[in-house]
Amino acid sequence: MRxxxxxxxxxxxxxxxxxxxxxxxxxxxxxEEVAAAIAEMEKSGVxxxxxxxxxxxxxxxxxxxxMIEVRVTPQRDQGFDAIxxxxxxxxxxxxxxxxxxxxxxxxxxxxxxxxxxxxxxxTKLSTLETVTGTATHFVLKRYKSEGIIFEDGKEDKRLVxxx
Amino acid sequence: MSLNAKDxxxxxxxxxxxxxxxxxxxxxxxxxxxxxxxxxxxxxxxxYHIRNAAINSILDGETQYTSNWGLxxxxxxxxxxxxxxxxxxxxxxxEVLITVGASEGIDLALRILVNPGDxxxxxxxxxxxxxxxxxxxxxxxxxxxxxxSNGFALTPEAVLEALTPNTKAIILxxxxxxxxxxxxxxxxxxxxxxxxxxxxxxxxxxxxxELTYTDEGHVSIATMPGMWERTIVINGFSKSFAMTGWRMxxxxxxxxxxxxxxxxxxxxxxxxxxxxxxxxxxxLRQGRxxxxxxxxxxxxxxxxxxxxxxxxxxxxGLECFEPMGAFYVFPAIPKVGLTSEQFCEKLLREMEVVAVxxxxxxxxGEGHIxxxxxxxxxxxxxxxxxxxxxxxxx
Numbered sequence: 001m002r003x004x005x006x007x008x009x010x011x012x013x014x015x016x017x018x019x020x021x022x023x024x025x026x027x028x029x030x031x032e033e034v035a036a037a038i039a040e041m042e043k044s045g046v047x048x049x050x051x052x053x054x055x056x057x058x059x060x061x062x063x064x065x066x067m068i069e070v071r072v073t074p075q076r077d078q079g080f081d082a083i084x085x086x087x088x089x090x091x092x093x094x095x096x097x098x099x100x101x102x103x104x105x106x107x108x109x110x111x112x113x114x115x116x117x118x119x120x121x122x123t124k125l126s127t128l129e130t131v132t133g134t135a136t137h138f139v140l141k142r143y144k145s146e147g148i149i150f151e152d153g154k155e156d157k158r159l160v161x162x163x
Numbered sequence: 164m165s166l167n168a169k170d171x172x173x174x175x176x177x178x179x180x181x182x183x184x185x186x187x188x189x190x191x192x193x194x195x196x197x198x199x200x201x202x203x204x205x206x207x208x209x210x211y212h213i214r215n216a217a218i219n220s221i222l223d224g225e226t227q228y229t230s231n232w233g234l235x236x237x238x239x240x241x242x243x244x245x246x247x248x249x250x251x252x253x254x255x256x257x258e259v260l261i262t263v264g265a266s267e268g269i270d271l272a273l274r275i276l277v278n279p280g281d282x283x284x285x286x287x288x289x290x291x292x293x294x295x296x297x298x299x300x301x302x303x304x305x306x307x308x309x310x311x312s313n314g315f316a317l318t319p320e321a322v323l324e325a326l327t328p329n330t331k332a333i334i335l336x337x338x339x340x341x342x343x344x345x346x347x348x349x350x351x352x353x354x355x356x357x358x359x360x361x362x363x364x365x366x367x368x369x370x371x372x373e374l375t376y377t378d379e380g381h382v383s384i385a386t387m388p389g390m391w392e393r394t395i396v397i398n399g400f401s402k403s404f405a406m407t408g409w410r411m412x413x414x415x416x417x418x419x420x421x422x423x424x425x426x427x428x429x430x431x432x433x434x435x436x437x438x439x440x441x442x443x444x445x446x447l448r449q450g451r452x453x454x455x456x457x458x459x460x461x462x463x464x465x466x467x468x469x470x471x472x473x474x475x476x477x478x479x480g481l482e483c484f485e486p487m488g489a490f491y492v493f494p495a496i497p498k499v500g501l502t503s504e505q506f507c508e509k510l511l512r513e514m515e516v517v518a519v520x521x522x523x524x525x526x527x528g529e530g531h532i533x534x535x536x537x538x539x540x541x542x543x544x545x546x547x548x549x550x551x552x553x554x555x556x557x
Contacts (some may be wrong), residue, residue, distance in 0.1 A: 007463065007467070010463075010464075011467065011540075014540060015540060015541065018540075022471065022544075025470050025471050025474045026467035026468070026470055026471050027467065027470075028466075028470055156199075156206075158199075158202045158204055158206070159188070159202065160188060160191040160192060160197070160199045160201055160202065160517055161184050161187045161188040161191055161199065161201035161202070161203075161517060161519060162184070162201070162202055162203035162204060163182060163184050163203055163290060163291040163292070163340075163519075163523065163524075
């Protein structure tokens with residue numbers, strides 16, 4: 001990956017709403033170069049989406065999240081991919097990871113209520129043929145996500161003025 | 164009636180003015196919403212592996228003095244660092260001294276050189292402690308002016324103008340705080356020739372060496388012909404490794420200088436704190452092993468913000484020299500009859516943005532303000548837009 005692309009990713013990761021002009025200024029590249037580098041990364045799938053990191057706890061809407069460990073029987077020729085695909089097609093499933101260790105897949109699942117989430121596990125997930133077991137862990141509080149600390153009061157410990 | 168302490172104090176020291184920055188500090192403290200571009204340190208915290216090395220050292224019971232010179236392993240690592248980064252050769256046994264911050268280094272260097280009546284040249288604008296340091300050492304500081312027209316670089320002409328038969332030494336503060344100016348190879352060659360010819364000792368404060376944004380990177384005056392033997396290089400871990408609060412610095416100089424500096428250090432300080440030394444050792448070891456990744460990452464991040472600041476000030480219609488070192492910009496303020504200090508006070512009260520008046524760094528800093536860009540991007544953008552609005556309404 002080119003240096004400019006890498007530098008742009010590092011900046012966009014912090015704030016993807018910066019105007020192209022500012023990105024050009026910061027990297028010392030021309031506006032055209034920056035636009036082309038970003039377009040290329042969008043096309044090749046390096047950049048998938050520009051979305052905000054939301055602290056849902058501050059939004060009144062009720063919402064339940066759980067991490068679900070899933071044990072599955074891998075299928076001949078397809079390994080875990082086929083079952084992972086079955087699972088990630090459910091709207092409730094926000095993330096799916098293939099894991100090493102005591103279980104196979106880790107899901108991040110979201111639903112409007114506790115009941116609906118439980119219903120998803122019992123009727124949609126556990127009933128899949130190759131799923132041999134699940135363990136659901138409800139998320140009680142989110143402290144940090146995507147590298148961002150969700151707690152308030154992250155203070156700058158530096159002196160305001162120093163020579 | 165109790166005694167009047169003032170009658171007993173050393174007049175020269177009493178007469179040194181307090182840092183002009185203090186007043187600002189007091190006002191800014193009362194405004195929690197203010198965005199500060201007045202800081203003088205990185206916005207990163209010390210990398211985890213460095214912090215952890217110090218913790219482990221404490222847990223392992225390493226609580227004793229070190230040698231007066233500092234841990235030998237650390238001095239060896241510094242010698243390797245100076246060689247690989249700046250092509251400077253020092254003997255770790257007697258040409259490297261670990262100090263309590265680069266600040267102690269400045270003090271030691273001045274104290275071993277200055278005899279009563281000696282003059283020390285101090286290029287300005289520059290860091291606030293040089294001139295007072297010369298006075299504390301019993302010497303006379305002589306300000307040498309630098310200005311924006313030649314990138315705040317020290318010129319041989321300016322040095323010649325300030326020279327007298329009493330001139331003993333010169334402080335070389337590059338990369339420069341507050342201007343961000345640097346000395347390039349060509350400029351250094353000319354100065355070196357003059358310093359040799361006029362037999363001056365050079366105290367080269369290279370604390371911002373790693374924050375140099377040219378392709379060539381930092382060049383030390385001590386690499387110039389005839390200069391190694393007459394240069395005391397001062398450096399430290401504060402800026403390059405985000406370790407300001409650890410107070411870890413070092414001096415590199417010919418043994419004959421180091422030996423005397425160590426004598427003062429031995430009687431006044433004993434040794435730099437052990438855990439700071441252990442942390443510094445970790446910083447250098449890891450850096451050498453991974454090709455200075457942390458430093459490169461930090462420099463690249465500062466460099467982005469540096470370009471942003473320069474452009475923003477120029478877009479406001481202000482003259483802003485493009486700094487190639489440190490993490491400050493030093494734009495000129497609009498000529499509307501305000502002094503730098505008045506400008507900064509008004510900016511703070513009306514827009515809640517802290518900048519430091521150029522005069523804090525010497526009289527010739529008048530007409531400029533220092534803005535530090537070692538602050539989160541969103542805060543910088545907010546501060547810049549407030550300053551733009553402020554300038555527009557002046």
